[in-house]
Amino acid sequence: MDSAPTSKHNVDPARQEFYARIGKSNLAPLWEVLHKLITATPESVIVPHLWQYESLKPFLLEACELITAKEAERRVLILENPSLKGESKITRSLFAGLQTILPGEIAPPHRHSQAALRFIVEGQGAYTAVDGERTMMHPGDFVITPSWTWHDHGNTGTGPMVWLDGLDMHMIKLFEASFREGTGSDEAMEPERPEGDSYARYGANMLPVEAEYDRPTSPVFNYPYDRSREALETMKRRDKWNPWHGLKFKYINPMNGDYAMPTIATFIQLLPRGFKTQGYRSTDSTVFICVEGKGRTQVAGKTLDWGPKDIFVIPSWEKHRHEATEESVLFSYSDRVVHEKLGFWREQKFPN
Numbered sequence: 001m002d003s004a005p006t007s008k009h010n011v012d013p014a015r016q017e018f019y020a021r022i023g024k025s026n027l028a029p030l031w032e033v034l035h036k037l038i039t040a041t042p043e044s045v046i047v048p049h050l051w052q053y054e055s056l057k058p059f060l061l062e063a064c065e066l067i068t069a070k071e072a073e074r075r076v077l078i079l080e081n082p083s084l085k086g087e088s089k090i091t092r093s094l095f096a097g098l099q100t101i102l103p104g105e106i107a108p109p110h111r112h113s114q115a116a117l118r119f120i121v122e123g124q125g126a127y128t129a130v131d132g133e134r135t136m137m138h139p140g141d142f143v144i145t146p147s148w149t150w151h152d153h154g155n156t157g158t159g160p161m162v163w164l165d166g167l168d169m170h171m172i173k174l175f176e177a178s179f180r181e182g183t184g185s186d187e188a189m190e191p192e193r194p195e196g197d198s199y200a201r202y203g204a205n206m207l208p209v210e211a212e213y214d215r216p217t218s219p220v221f222n223y224p225y226d227r228s229r230e231a232l233e234t235m236k237r238r239d240k241w242n243p244w245h246g247l248k249f250k251y252i253n254p255m256n257g258d259y260a261m262p263t264i265a266t267f268i269q270l271l272p273r274g275f276k277t278q279g280y281r282s283t284d285s286t287v288f289i290c291v292e293g294k295g296r297t298q299v300a301g302k303t304l305d306w307g308p309k310d311i312f313v314i315p316s317w318e319k320h321r322h323e324a325t326e327e328s329v330l331f332s333y334s335d336r337v338v339h340e341k342l343g344f345w346r347e348q349k350f351p352n
């Protein structure tokens with residue numbers, strides 16, 4: 001028995017009439033959208049882009065003349081992907097912004113469901129406090145503010161301090177799980193523990209024998225650059241260079257060896273002078289910041305020329321390669337940890 005529609009001629013209007021009718025019942029036909037929903041390969045809506053720090057810096061300083069850190073709560077200029085203007089997104093899931101704080105200023109305490117990372121760009125003498133412990137920030141340090149921890153920032157130095165904020169903002173938004181609160185005061189919170197406490201407890205290849213720490217985020221909330229840089233420097237004497245990554249490491253949570261944060265994966269890599277990586281792509285759109293050196297990244301027919309403090313973003317599944325014209329260090333972050341945990345992370349390594 002043939003159950004196919006017999007008169008093709010009448011099918012389209014009949015379908016349209018059907019769709020309109022079921023639409024009133026909040027129903028829609030999957031077959032009209034199936035291949036837009038389930039694409040053969042990732043179709044990223046974002047574009048590769050580079051922000052040259054030197055050209056942004058004047059805007060950071062101009063913002064300081066227009067608003068105080070206190071009034072702004074956080075004086076941040078958001079890095080928006082050119083294809084997602086007005087959405088506060090550098091990728092579909094992640095936020096990136098440059099936060100500036102002047103000597104004597106504080107950014108008042110608050111807490112929120114969104115987790116943040118800070119990657120320090122320049123300056124000295126500013127601290128961030130997380131959950132009652134302050135840490136002084138230095139260029140190249142990777143600092144974590146876990147979900148729902150109280151945090152404030154203050155600058156006790158003599159010049160402006162700038163860092164890159166990375167937040168899992170748009171994941172929380174997707175899940176409609178955002179909470180936020182302030183302390184009701186604009187004043188900095190009083191430290192409850194001495195500076196360096198977490199690092200001593202969790203950052204010295206030892207753990208308290210009866211550790212009570214039970215967050216899914218690393219208790220080491222400042223990974224100082226001098227330690228990461230020293231590790232890269234020592235390893236480069238012996239390591240073979242990975243053709244796709246140079247010498248690349250992920251920051252980990254010493255409690256379990258997993259990524260340092262449950263929603264954002266963070267990495268640091270060293271590319272020797274003259275090194276060209278082979279083509280690579282992965283499902284996690286990635287934000288990079290050049291810490292030291294100089295080079296370029298080829299992606300989607302574009303060349304992103306980077307130097308110290310420049311920030312760039314590579315979309316999901318776009319083949320790219322890095323070339324270091326000087327010995328370079330890149331820090332990067334992405335939502336790879338989520339892809340891996342949920343079982344859909346993919347990568348492709350090209351032979352050239």
Ligand code: GTQ
Nearest residue numbers: 074076097099116165167
């Ligand atoms: O420092 O707490 O860039 O709450 C965006 C939201 C920074 C922060 C941002 C924030 C923060």
